[in-house]
Amino acid sequence: MEPLDARTLPDLVRAGAAHHRDREAIVDGAVRLTYAQLGAEVDRFAEALAARGIAKGDRVALWAPNGWRWIVAALGIVSAGGVLVPLNTRFKGPEAAYILARSGARLLLVDDGFLGNRYIDSLAAAAAETPLPDLAETVDLAGWDAFVAVGRPVDAVVHPDDLSDLFFTSGTTGHPKGAMLTHRQSTELYVAWSELAGLREGDRYLLVNPCFNTFGYKAGVIACLLRGATIVPQAVFDVPTTLEIVQRERITVLPGPPTLYTSMLDHPGRAGYDLSSLRVAVTGATIVPVVMIERLRAELALQTVLTAYGLTESCGTATMCRPDDDPHTVATTCGAAVPGVEVRIDETTGEVLIRGYNVMRGYFDDPRATADAIDAEGWLHTGDVGTLDERGYLRITDRLKDMFIVGGFNAYPAEIEQVLARHPAVAEVAVIGVPDERLGEVARAFVVARPGPPPDPGDLAAFCRERLANYKQPRSFVLVPALPRNASGKVLKTTLRAGAR
Structure with a gap:
């Protein structure tokens, strides 16, 4: 069987081991695993889970950062017939406990102490x-061997329509809910994603997006396995480290949120690194400044820069730009x-609806x-407002x-943000509505x-006056060192609203 x-x-793991046997599958610091070695490590991990009684359909939670252990453990869980339940590394004990209880997880695998977080202690308190x-059991991955x-x-036999994972929604507006996704969805969708992104055999993919969200895992790990690319995981985004890895490992593919690219482009030491290997960037957000796309192509000479849209409930992807856009x-x-x-x-609400496999x-x-x-009728109601042009x-x-x-x-904040992002002194911007005695709400x-x-x-206000209708213009501007984000990179406007109140 071909991986695709x-x-x-x-x-997929077995096909990769057979077809890309000696090609590097994972490079994580001093650890370098070929596709054949990855297959062997995944088998060992699956057998260890089976020895602890994990059977088909059992949920197994994974609370750890990007790294070769995360990848092997995740693939081992699904190879044993289990259902992967990723946990956000920024979670506190109560947040993790909620998802563990909600999913009925039988086993928790944890990298205790990552960035000083005592996950096991915080969970015990919660x-x-x-x-x-x-x-039934919590296992610290420090005791891997x-x-x-x-x-x-x-002895579990896995079928394409069996559940492969439960990714819990970010929970920014209430309790997280676990989206049930299958093996077939994860593989079939990312054949299409990887083709549109131009991912190919031999690519070297810097995996900065967290594996505990759908984009990091599926558009990262699974897409690379489908195409025979090398995964280079980075546990924590740090601009100098990222630039050094790109240079050392000759990275060709670097997906990430817009802030990743703007941080790289604006870093004062960027010129000291050889970034000429980079070929593909894929991003996605409500707002992506046109100037950022132009700079990626002009300053980094990227051949392909794409945006995409999806959510956990759509297996991470629903739409994508095409390479010649x-x-x-x-x-x-x-x-x-x-x-x-x-x-x-x-037609009534303007909400984006999605239907498909x-x-x-x-x-x-x-x-x-x-x-x-x-x-x-099978339409997923996304909660996002949007429009479709004549091209779809x-x-x-x-x-x-x-x-x-x-009044x-x-x-819509995104429209205002898109305008402000064009100001030469603005790196990032987030807009919310705040109470106003006369108009009800105004933009901040x-x-x-x-x-x-x-x-x-005053200059920002004048800039907006030239480009926005009066009712859209922000009445106040707040300079901040950074925007609050969750671990998936989404701006936490609930935090901004709370501060405004």
Whole structure:
């Protein structure tokens, strides 16, 4: 079987070991695993899980940063027939306990002490309020060798439509819910993603996006395995370290959020690194400045710069730009639906709806939330507001919850942010609505400045007056060193609103 034909993750690992045997699969510091060695390590880990009683359908949680151990453990879980439940490395004990309890995880694998976080202690404290009756064992991955030393043959038979993972939504507006995703969805969708991205055999992919979210795992680990690329995981984004890895490992593919690229482009030491190997960048966000796309192509000579759109419930991807799209299209749209997926806009609310093989099977053990998210015709209601142009290219204007009303007019923060991002002194911007006695709400902009003199609020206001209708113009500007984000890179506008109150 060719890797691109595999429709279960165990088959994908085996196919990679056979077809790309001596090619590097993972480079993580001093650890360098070929595809054959990766296959052997995954088998050992799956057998260790089987020896501890993990059977088909059992949920196994993984609380660790990007690294070769995360990749082997995740693939080992699904190869043993288990269901992977990734945990965010920024979680505190109560947040992790909620997901462990909600998923009914039987086993927790944890890199205790990462960045000084005592995960096991924090979880033990939280368990007093959130009992974990299903959790039979917690294993610190520091004892890796001892864990994999005891194993037994795996007898689980994995099928394409079996659940492969439960990725819990970020929970920025309530309790997280576990999206049920299958082996077939993860493999089939990322065959399409990797083709549109131009990922190819022999590429070297710097994996900065966290593996505990769908984009990092599926557009990173799974896409690389499908194409025979080398995965170079980075546990924590740090600009000098990233630049050094790109130079040392001759990285060709570097997906990430817009802030990753702006941080690299604006770093004062960038000229001291050889970044000529870079070929592909893939990003995605409500706002992607056109100037950033132009700079990536002009200053880093990237051949392919794409934007994409998706959410956990759509297996991470629904639309993508195409390699020959111009910078304006890449910056202002999320591309068209990937093959086999439909996208339409609700005529009443403007909400983006998605239907296709990539839509989750539902929320784990939550039929009511599933019914609220997926209608009787199979359309996933994303909660995002957008438009489709005549080409079928999607433009996200904002979240339904982020829209605010100024004197009776609907204002969408993304539109205002796109304008402000063009100001030469602005690196990043986030806009929220704040109360106003006369108009009900008005826009407030939180601005991260580019290196150099900070922008003058009066200049920013004049810039907006020239480009935005009156009701859209921010009435106040707040200069901040950084925007608050969750570990998936999403700006936490709830935090900004709380501060404004």
